[in-house]
Each structure stands twice: as structure tokens, then as C-alpha cells.
Amino acid sequence: MVLETKRLLLRPFEPDDLDALYLLLQDEEVNTFLPWFPARDRRQAERFYQDSFQGRPYSYAICRKDDSIPVGYIKADTGDGHELSYALRREFWHHGIVTEAGQALIEQLKKDHVPYLTATHDRNNPRSGGVMRQLGMRYCYSYVEQWQPKNFPVVFRMYQLNLDGQEDRVYSTYGDRAQTRFIEEGL
Template identity: 30%
Template structure:
């Protein structure tokens, strides 16, 4: 779903093919890829990242609204610092998962929380009744973001991605 969403410090926007080099610094970083879905492997070159972005861009119109994948750009210098997605959780029927990934050199600056809150607020305006985030039990950073967002812990499961995950949920207030 097409989106351009500003926050105080960030702009959440559609991915572009010329984002490949900057995106590769996110999705090619071992310390980021380690926490993504089990089938994800670090994207080790710009051409491969461009192919991934192309696939994401092409798939966008076919996603169940309001699902999408977006770039996170820092307003002050127009640097691409991360990515977000809102997508259906397996078995891909009704539960929407919010994911975020940031360049390791910008971790700890609140960008994941700021961007995620904006997308959650937007998603609720689109009619979603709840948003989930899942994290591996030892992914302290992701769990901290979910908690800062005010997401409630709803338990632990192995039904998503064939691995044990902490599940967090937020509903509109």
C-alpha cells in the first residue's frame, strides 16, 4: 500500500530501486539479519539488494491492505536508516505483524519506536483491529521497542516461522 508518513524526525516512504546501496547496509548487516525470519540471509551486494527491493516494490500492489514495506528516512540529512513492514503473520489469513530493521550505527536513537508508532497509528486508521510484533526471546532490543510502543505481551509461541517467539499485541485505544 502506498504510503508517505512523516514523524518529527523521520519520513516513512515507499522503497525505491536507487535505495539499494543504503538498504544493503541494513539488510546486509549480520547483526540485523540474525534477528530476521529464519530464511533471511544477509544481502551481500548492491545488485542483490536491488533485486530484493524490486521484488518488494512489485509485490506491493498485491498485498492485503494495509500491508506494505517501507523505507525509514531521517529528515535532517535524508539518510535511509531503516525499513518497516506491515504484513500478515503465518498462516497469512488475518493477523498483521509489524517488523522493523535499522542500520546498526543508528540503534539506540529511538527511530524504531518513532517509525513503528506512526505506522501503527496509521494502520488503526485503516481499520486494523490489532497489530502484533514477534521477537526471539533473546532479542532484547526488539522486545524493548515493543514495550516502549505500549504493546502487551500475550505469550510465547512456535506457530510463526517454526521457532519460539515472544508475541506482543497492540489494539486501538
């Protein structure tokens, strides 16, 4: 399924997109706050494509309408947490692209009766939290996790958007698994 916005096409990744995906995954700055190390070669990008996008609903290449070449990705997992994740090539940061793509994805999730969406970000990456808030997500709690495979502790902030009207629901699994869970004031 293809989703369309004013500036973007969200479409499934295809094998022909591997060069564009590798360009995104190999960038150290883009991957600073993502849980994996930058891709060292095209084979790693191909494995990422197979593991993260191939045959998965709600997994989209973010493409500008003018050329349909992927500049990023956005996806919502179909597992228990319905976790939203995204990444964008550096030269497209700060233009509202992920927010625009996220709004389109959220509309599709609502149509498909997905009850809620969660997302987490490293608290050292507050811009990602800004995207979550712009999408209407609300901060629920923070927790500490030993981040793998990078193997260092990270304070994550968990956001949630209830799509079915059950505003009091909070997905607690991330915090329940952590040894340390807390609420940060002012978020």
C-alpha cells in the same frame, strides 16, 4: 503515502534506495535476529526490495529528515496477522528511531481501520520486545519454531496491539502452528 514525525520521514522504498537497503541487509549483526541470511550482493537486496516493499502498502523506508536516505525499514503486512517488522542500521540503534517510526505507522493503521497489529521477536533479542512494549503492544504467548531458512529452533515471543478496542482478542495462528506454545511469567 509519506508519514512524517519530528525527526523522520517514512516513505515508500524506491529503486534508487537499493544501495542503502543493501547496506542494511548485508550487515551480519543487524541480521542476527532476522529470518534470512545477510545479503551477499546487491541482487539479493533487489529481490528483497521486490518481495518485501515494491507495491506493498504500509512498507516504509525509515529516513532521517535531513537527508532522506534510508537507515532502516518498518512495515505492517496486510495479511491475517498484520505483522509488524522492522530493521535499522547499527549506528542508529538505541536512539528511539524504530519506536518513533512505529508510532507513526500505528496512527496510520488506526486511521485505516486495521483492527490489530502483531509482532514477534526471538527471546534472545529482548531489545526488540522493548520496542514492542514502547509501542503499547502486550505480550500474549511464546512458541517454538524451526526458523527457516536458518534451520534452527527459536523461542519467539508474540506481542499484539488491538487498534479497534477489542482488548481481549489474541491472534493465535503463530502458536497454533507450533508444536510448543507457552506463557512466560513476568512479561
